[in-house]
Amino acid sequence: MTKPAIARVALDHLHAGTFDYLVAPGVHARPGQLVSVPFGRRQCIGIVCDVGEDSALPLERLKPLTTLCEAWPPLRPEWLALVGFAAGYYQRGIGEVALPAVPAGLRDPKRWARQQRSQRRYVATAAGRAALPGALPARASAQRRLAEALLAAPLAADALSSLHPRAAALLDDWQAAGWVGMVTEAASSDAVDQRLVANLVSEPVAEPVADAVTSASVARALASEAPAASIDRLPTLTDEQRAAVDAIAGASGFDAFLLHGITGSGKTEVYLRAVAHCLAQDADAQALLLVPEINLTPQFMGRLRARFAALGEHGVVALHSGLSEGERAANWLAAHQGRARIVIGTRLAALASFRKLSLLIVDEEHEAAYKQQEGLRYSARDLCVWRAKHLGVPVVLGSATPSLESWCHAEQGRYRRLVLSRRPAADTAALPTVRTVDLDAHKRQGRLSGDGLSSTLLDAMRERLARGEQSLLFLNRRGYAPVLSCDACGWVSECTHCSAYLVLHRGDGMLRCHHCSWQEAIPHACPSCGNIDLRPLGRGTQRIEAALAEVMPDARVLRIDADSTRRRGSAEALFADVHAGRVDVLIGTNMVAKGHDFQRVTLVGVLNADSALFSHDFRASERLFGQLMQVAGRAGRADLPGEVLIQTRYPHHPLYAALARHDYAGYARMLTNERRDAHLPPFIHQALLKAEARTLEGALAFLEDAAARFDTLDVAADGRVVRYAPVPLAMVKINDTYRAQLLLESASRQALHLALSAWRDTLGGHGVLRWAIEVDPLEI
Structure with missing residues (x-):
């Protein structure tokens, strides 16, 4: 007697390992398959990690698998290896990693059943082919149409009603007569029934491209320096860009590249060329491009779809938390089955399933946004490096200011450093000039407004306004003011639920906590002493917006932060206004600091940078340098020279001196020596x-x-x-x-x-x- 099969199933549970379940005879459970199993008094979704014949528990104590997902192919062994590594490294249960990585829309047994029903096909038997043509009444035209369709090709179960209102009942009768049989198509890695996708997303889904995009078609469309169907001509590469592309394209197996390029040096073009080469080499190859923030995906998506138009509508997809549940599930499934050749996404895309992932790219690899702070506290960048090594494929980490961890890996030879030290010839503007504005000196001279804007900065903005150019003011603090206070008794607007202050949002008349989302109306008088003279302390983006409306009434001022971009699509619309020239002064938080190519911005003003200079966090200065280098790079694109003015009380600080020289390498060496002497990461x-x-x-x-x-x-x-x-x-x-x-x-x-x-x-x-x-x- 053969032993019964035992499925080892991972559940979203604190338990580090898997749970054993009995597989019924005739049922074929496979590793990577989604299943529904009894767990206590409820049904839970799990993933089969392994199938064997032995269990530490007696067979009579094992519960049976309830439902197997046959709607799409199982998750691949390399994906199970990824979540297994992540679980071990980040000290979580494997199910805690694996299950949340699969979109909720795909963890629904009801959807499995609908898809599996849609895969059923009616076929005419030999007896039916002989009997059906003469067995139907001459006047039964609808029955005849049904029979003719059945004899021509297998019929999908959910397509019957369009042929005959009682098609299902008729086919049951014909099946009883032995004229019709039933088959179920196995889930295929090559295609997914579009009816399933239509069930996942609210809007209709276009039919897939009939012919697969071959490696030859991609190569023809994207050949270096050759015209493409969707663009006039590919840009000419600099020698440094060409060397970087050749190095990535020439990688044999795993190789980790640190693409260190100054802002505006064309890192994105290197990414696109590397992806094009990867896809042209293999008709099944897929590429993953990570970006740190959701608001960067639309412009990247636009460039990818324009450059890779040959891939069709579903060849390039996005994965991030801003998508609806259905959209995320459909895009994840497209990557899993190989229909999506390029996936662009935020950190959660690092755990997506691919059919044949062949290239991984992490843009702005230094960004803290790649580290998840809740649940599984993983680093998407580090998982991409591990995943590339496990798959034996190249990974590219790009940044103008690499993290010290990546910088040290390159210094030690573990990563290959590729340098882009200058901008392409098409971008004739030099790097922006960086100057500091001494706030203490301006205050002594009476040249500092009550809203913290120096006369030097205001004069520079007025010059740009007169020339028809744009200015960008960077302040990484939203709201009107960080706190509301009473001068009479010292009351301040504290959050009763957090050890933080309530931030003043004057636009909607609210005090709001940015940590727990508690909000309350602005008081008319001090809650402690009744004083009606309450004063805002500090400055946020809303206050700067109001101040500019007074001192520069002719300027078109736009604020972009988390408050002004709450509605879906609002960020894209606001950035479109900037690019179209309908904005003179842009005020923004970290959302505007990186990845955006503002052709008319020639001045960047930085407010309140000093707050990070003396932080208790040893990484604060590293982050500040990267942040300022990024926002400085928004100034001076195309043929317009750029200038950066940093308002500070410490104009001679080494960080600002290195920034003025655009000397990341020198500053990184200084930080590296400090970290080594202090026994801090990356040396511990x-x-x-x-x-x-x-x-x-x-x-x-x-x-x-x-x-x-x-x-x-x-x-x-x-x-x-x-x-x-x-x-x-x-x-x-x-x-x-x-x-x-x-x-x-x-x-x-x-x-x-x-x-x-x-x-x-x-x-x-x-x-x-x-x-x-x-x-x-x-x-x-």
């Missing part, structure tokens, strides 16, 4: 245990207990892992939840992970609402 590896509780005492008590458990482990005895005492987070309370953390450090990544794995098994959840281990934290 870190992990945090974070706890959240209703009281701070509860969170700290949990961490104290966890620390005591850690000290009893063998891995703690050899001293290779240093444990620090539990402390509250800098922002200790958010949404009435108190937060604390415990830091581990080690010079050995292996020793740290051995310690984390052993420690995690000893931790319980008693006394806290949530706890989580975060590996390679970006904020401490």
Whole structure:
């Protein structure tokens, strides 16, 4: 007697491993298949990780698989390897990683059933072919049409009503007579029934392109320096760009490239050429391009679809959290089945399933947005590097200001550095001139407005307005003012639910917390003493917008931040106004700092940059330099010279001096030496245990207990892992939840992970609402 098959299923559960389920005879469960299984008193969706014959539990205790998803191909072994690595490295259960990575729209057994029904086909048997033509009444024209369609080709079950109102009942009768049989088409990797996609998205989905795009057609459309159908002519590459493209195209197997290019040097063109070469080499190849923010996807999508028009409507798709559930599911499925040849997305796209992923590109690889801060706290950039190595394909990390981790990898030879040190010949503008504006000197001279705008900056903006050019003011703080205060008694607008201030939003008359979203109306008088003279402290983008309306009434001012782009499509519309020249002064947060090619912006003014110079966060200066370098790059494109004015109280700070020289390499060397001397990342590896509780005492008590458990482990005895005492987070309370953390450090990544794995098994959840281990934290 053959042993019954045992499916090892991953569920979205804290349990690190898998759960065993019995596979009924005649059922073929495969690794990577979505399944529905009983778990306790409810049904849960899981993913089969393996199928074997043995279980640690007696067979009579195993529950059977309930439903198997046959609607589309199973997830591939390389995807299971990816989520398995992520689960192990980031100290999570494999199901906690695997299940959330699959869009919710594809984790619905009802949709599986609808798709599987749509795959059923009626076919005429030999007896039916002989009997049907003479068995139907002469006047039964509708029955005859149904019979003729059946004899011509198999009929889809959900296409019957268009042929005869009682088609299903008639076919059942014919099936009973032995004239008709039923077959079910297996899910194919090459195509997905468009009816399923139509069920996933609200709008109609166009029919797929009939002929697959061959590698030859892509090569013809995208041949270097040759005309393409959708563009006039490909831009001429600089020698540095050509060398970068040749290096990436010539990679054999895994290779990690750090594309270090100044702003405006044409990194995007290198990406496009590398993708074109990849797709032209293999008709099944797919490419993944990650961007740090959703608002960067529309312009990238436009360029990709224009350049790769030969791929058809569904050849290039986006994956990010701004899509509807149906759109995300349909695009994810297109990548999984290989219909989408190029996927552009934010960090969640790093965990998407591909049929044949052959090239990975991470734009602005230094951005903190690639690190997930909730749930699975993964780094999309690092997962892309691991994924490329596992698949044996190249990965490109691009940035004008690479992260110190990537910079050090390149210095050590682990990454190949590709340098773009100048702008293409078509862009005749030199790098922008960077100058500091001494705020203390301007204040002493009476040249600083109450809204924090210096006369030097205002005069420069008026010059651009007179010349018909655009200015950009960068202030990474939305709202009108960070806090509202009372001079009489010292009251300030604190959030009762967080250890933070309520931000003044004067446009809608609200005080709003940017952490828990609590809001309340602006008080008419001080809640503490009744004083009606309340004063805003500090400046946000709304306040600068109002100030410019007074001092530059003729200027067309536009603000782009999270408040002005809440509605879907609003960001694209606002950026379109900037590009069309309908804006004289653009005020924005980090949303405008990177990736945008503003042809008419010749002046960038930076406000409130000093707040990051003396932060407790050792990465703050690295982030500030990258942020300022990026926003400075928005000035001076095409043939217009650019200027950057940074308002600061510390005009001689080394960071600003390096920025004026556009010297990232020099500043990176200085930071690297500081980090090495201070034993900080990337020269040491870190992990945090974070706890959240209703009281701070509860969170700290949990961490104290966890620390005591850690000290009893063998891995703690050899001293290779240093444990620090539990402390509250800098922002200790958010949404009435108190937060604390415990830091581990080690010079050995292996020793740290051995310690984390052993420690995690000893931790319980008693006394806290949530706890989580975060590996390679970006904020401490």
